[in-house]
Amino acid sequence: MKFGIVVFPGSNCDADCHHVATDLLGCQADYIWHHERDLKGADAILLPGGFAYGDYLRAGALARFSPVMESVAAFAKAGGPVLGICNGFQVLLEAGLLPGAMQINRGLRYVCRDVWMRVENPETAFTSLYEEDEIVKMPVGHMEGNYTATPEVLAQLERDGRVVFRYCDAQGRVTDESNPNGATANIAGIRNREGNVVGLMPHPDRCSERLLGNDMGIRMFESVVSALATR
């Protein structure tokens, strides 16, 4: 099992994803530079957090024009598992691999803290080891995580069960106070129709070991490992 980790010049969490894949899961992982087109035989692609090209224009806006994203799009179209975390999610939106867009947080400030999420639909390549309605805690760290989409897209996401995670309180109630950024319908993460492409704002890579106080995120990576092992 080999992860491919896409590295833009401003990626910050590429090494964090590499650490999870190799040191914690014992998998192989290769970095893929943004100028490259060869995905090096990766079985799953991770788009890590960061500020891809500095993101002075709009988070992820320039990344979609990079050569590597053409290859990632083709890989996703062929059913390959792709996970976008934070800035990686923003890139997936800008590249059209997932629908919708991000706005600046409603508080107009960067927010870094733990949030609770309810698992709305575990039937994706990266969430099969979670239970439906399970409440999980993960940290966020972003300036633009205020998810939005047209009413038609939102209706379709809800109808097709494509909302994967929703911000909630520790008891699982979807409230406005538990929404860290103002995201529409408390949406924290979504999937494509096929379930092989997932994007979320919180960072499973930052909560994958007990030493850091929380290991609720590791199952996102384990999900894809176990799915590929049984394929």
Place this chain on the structure above:
Amino acid sequence: MITEELIREHNLSEEEYKRILGILGREPNLVELGIFSAMWSEHCSYKSSRVHLRKFPTTGPRVIQGPGENAGIVDIGDGLAVAFKMESHNHPSFIEPYQGAATGVGGILRDIFTMGARPMASLNSLRFGRLDAPRMKHLVDGVVRGIAGYGNCIGIPTLGGETTFHSGYDGNILVNVMNLGIVPADRIFLGRAEGAGNPVVYVGSKTGRDGIHGATMASEEFAADEANQKRPTVQVGDPFTEKLLMEACLELFQTDAVVGIQDMGAAGLTSSSFEMAGRAGSGVEIDLSKVPVRETGMTPYEIMLSESQERMLLVSRRDRLEEVLAIFRKWELDAVEIGRVTDSGRVVLFFEGRIVADLPAAPLADEAPVYDRPRAAAQAAPRYRWPDEPEPESYAAALRTVLASPNVAEKSWIWTQYDHMVQTNTVERPGGDAAVIRVKGTKKAIAMKSDVNPFFCMFDPYRGGAIAVAEAARSVACTGARPLAITDCLNFGNPEKPEVMAQFEAAVRGITDACRALGTPVVSGNVSFYNETDGRAIPPTPTVGMVGLMEDVASHVRMPFRREGDVVAVLGVTRDELGASEFLRAVRGRDEGPCPDVDLDHEKRLVDLLVTLAEKGVLSSAHDVSDGGLAVALAECAMREGRGAEIALSDGLRRSALLFGESTGRAVVSFAPELEPELREAAKARSIPLAVVGRVGGDRLRISVHGEMLVDEPVAELAHLWRTAFAHAIEAADVL
């Protein structure tokens, strides 16, 4: 050609100009005058502080690099070392808070990665005026956004620090930023221009007209309204370029192609070229026409004095230049050969084929003027009035007032704006006694703490300086880490005033004595003078950045009470000391001393006890007692995870001093009841008084003295107050 007015505009004294004439044997030209002005500014030359800084202990078995380089380096075993330094960006942040603070972060990061270290964690130590002072909320907001904007983008966690508010900073805020990086002990890079014939390479952003004379500005006082006029001397930061520069440099350091490298920080190309040549005893020739510039028509004077950010100067091995340039091309950065190393001992600058400056390297860097400025004699302490006042009617109400004061209230409004988790090493997030990061690939962890209590320093700069070191060491030890070494950032008023110089000398002496007692040498640092507006100096603020090592991260201890039924004990002695306490300021409205006493030998033994207990794994929690005193320390242990405690004190002291006094050398610990004999034994062996004061349990914080209940409050209510008070105070602002 060089008029008296020009000399004055360059902030050089008549004496200093005479010295220049002596060194050169001729009149300097304008470019040369500008170079002298920058190199001999207080900021670059340390001319007023040098005689005192020499007293610092700077060596030790673990010290690999002491002061004088871009950062200090300390061995942590396993072939690894930590590089760290603290620096101020006070003047620019007061003028333009976002860019001032952001470029402060950028500068300290370059100091760290220049040495070959990957930056791992930042702290900041911020001092603001009263929240209702003019511009203050704007300054707080801008500084926090600036630190966040830069650190978050570049992907280096900001693990908090400390923030205090006092009218003494109304006209001069302080922004001190610290960074720590990890470097293989055998791959450290220094700022040396060695090997005649080797190419000198300029890397990074293009040079613009921003920040010209920034170093000189940082060496002057402000007059009212002058802050606005100084704006063109503030630099603008670009964290994305810095990220590219950092990654490119770290990739470059994997090769052996680099001889020496230095960041173009204060005084830009001037300080980097002169210092690199000065340290190596070599010379350099630079063609300024080759420097990448942002706009046309820039003069040699402007190019040499620009403080544009995100630039480095490096010396490559002659035969490896192409390899160096290729790495920067990959990261899409400018990298240009602008000159070469010589053995002439001189820095010779060319522009469009002419020589525009020809100066000896070493005298500018090393033989800057050194002043032993006059110091005022210590004044007798005034008679303080607080001892005559009656005790408060309600100790619970007093506790609430102290918990809600901006100095004590939780600052999550600030640190939730910082990415404090990137790099996935954060073992202790902001809000603990000290930040803790694990070191991947080893069992080790590093603890870091920035500390100084300026209110103590106001009344006694010697003790204040010593306590800053002791308290930082104690905080680090509370996490289970053994203190290794410090960096410092000494913020003071105008050194030409004898009373300011006396404060400085005393604080340095205090730090020196404490560092000797605790075995923590000073390995890097920074001095910021002229923090004055309209003749009013800031309180003396010698910030200390302590770094400690945990051999095994498993011994990490945290602040919150952890288990119902655990025994709570106080280590150390509480004295009748209310002077300079948050209680006096917040509850009584009295800015009065004296500064509490400090026993450095006791501090050393307490640190050793805390670390030993942590390593034995017998502590459930540990927390340093400092701002707000014992009652606040107990409340903090309770509020963090919502676990109450029943505390019974039986000291004969004035009750306000017992609850809120800020006596030094104390910590609150909790542990399983069956471990009490072991703890008593360990404390006794180090002559540290240990008093069992209560038990963890319930959802209330109850504190009684001699059987009389003085505090009986729901922990959840206290926690809500403590967590929201600061956000309320700042968001209630109408002038953000």
